């Protein structure tokens with residue numbers, strides 16, 4: 189089958205597993221969809237739009253999960269390590285793509301598949317074993333209840349191979365916790381509750397071993413492109429910082445610039461930041477580096493706290509862990525941050541949503557909305573590291589106040605009331621990652637319109653932060669946000685890593701992306717053609733959301749961003765008033781050719797992108 193596929197980089201085959209019937213089948217990758225959507229999130233959105241009905245229960249058997257690679261995975265192209273897992277999210281209620289790195293995706297291609305569609309629901313706990321052509325559903329009753337690392341260890345022993353790659357859920361996924369994640373070897377498909385979808389299907393794990401390869405039209409061209417891109421990456425100081433300090437490389441600089449979200453975003457400077465900087469982390473806990481397939485950056489750190497109350501061993505912490513369990517909770521101890529990371533992995537929960545839920549609860553406690561009676565005696569003050577860890581543990585176990593916080597800040601604030609929604613730091617239910625918005629209009633409108641909600645992988649503040657454009661002006665910010673959307677989604681469809689931002693972005697689709705895609709596929713894309721594919725991918729995801737009932741009214745920011753100016757530091761006074769946001773949304777929708785009233789793509793736009801089939805549903 190691989191031999192017959194028209195374009196390089198692809199295997200040409202998908203695997204489909206029906207858990208209700210125990211059926212396993214193979215089917216052709218659609219050439220037209222590969223050309224129109226490339227792979228990853230875009231291909232999955234097209235497939236799920238076709239195969240799922242609107243209003244499907246995210247935790248019911250009708251929801252489908254698509255694990256998908258892209259054409260670059262498994263080749264030498266730098267950072268071609270990523271994979272996507274997509275489904276209707278139980279956390280946001282719309283299409284969600286969660287991206288993870290490591291080796292699992294390339295291994296799936298080496299086993300002979302571009303992607304994997306999971307449908308139905310198993311009667312009993314099961315795991316999927318993909319060993320090249322041999323694909324089996326096996327009982328996972330002995331794995332149910334095991335934490336992700338224990339389950340991986342048992343599976344590796346059982347299969348007799350230490351080098352297989354395993355996606356697995358923990359207790360949170362089994363228990364359908366709304367922001368449960370999937371651990372993939374040492375990495376996570378963290379966001380959007382994909383672990384809960386997997387748990388609802390009683391699918392504990394997917395283990396993969398592949399011994400094949402990926403065909404490209406001209407090996408020398410791929411080799412030379414990869415070499416050039418690697419040299420570019422290695423020469424870039426921003427990328428070098430990633431190697432040295434991991435993603436927390438800029439914690440000190442962000443704080444100095446007044447854009448490190450702190451105290452549940454009440455401010456954006458942290459007076460005790462020294463305890464959680466990349467430099468402190470490197471000195472105190474980091475013991476080694478971890479790389480992904482085809483990547484020399486090694487940005488993931490391996491950290492050990494050998495003894496004491498925060499004794500832990502983790503792959504991390506990443507910036508999001510440091511901001512979430514550090515500055516958001518005003519905890520200045522990197523060792524406590526490591527422990528919080530370990531707890532999240534142990535239970536299989538998204539650490540951004542968990543940390544922001546703890547931060548929200550700390551603010552409730554600070555304001556007297558919660559008392560010790562509510563917290564079970566825990567003194568949930570900002571800065572209390574032990575209280576933060578106890579509450580994270582309770583979220584993992586979904587006990588006491590943790591049961592409420594495991595629902596996330598949007599739902600918890602709806603239940604609690606008392607104006608706590610004002611500081612529930614989320615959009616569409618998904619908590620924000622640690623990238624400042626209030627000083628940056630394009631970032632604000634990008635966060636508000638993001639299909640996943642508070643995801644820093646749908647929008648970036650880099651061009652505004654680095655002064656590539658006038659930070660304060662509103663002019664052109666709708667267009668800038670849309671073009672940033674485009675480079676990010678193109679990477680999520682080709683499956684390149686956003687962290688190599690200077691190479692693939694940062695303000696629009698970079699020629700390097702086009703060169704990498706052309707080299708592996710044999711296409712001859714130019715910028716307008718590539719941009720149009722990205723626009724199609726973005727509109728496809730918007731159509732899915734519109735069909736679920738999402739409209740302009742859902743493109744929002746938390747009241748805190750719209751009403752509370754940053755109170756101090758270099759960005760003092762920055763705020764995004766609601767009326768300004770609405771103006772930016774008009775600018776953004778107009779640039780995209782979307783209807784200003786509904787925020788949905790128009791018939792004209794859909795026809796232009798070849799998405800006419802969605803017009804009945806969304807126009």
Ligand code: SF4
Pocket residue numbers: 267268269289290478479480483484485486487488685686687688
């Ligand atoms: S930059 Fe980091 S996360 Fe991205 S592919 Fe490389 S090692 Fe993996």
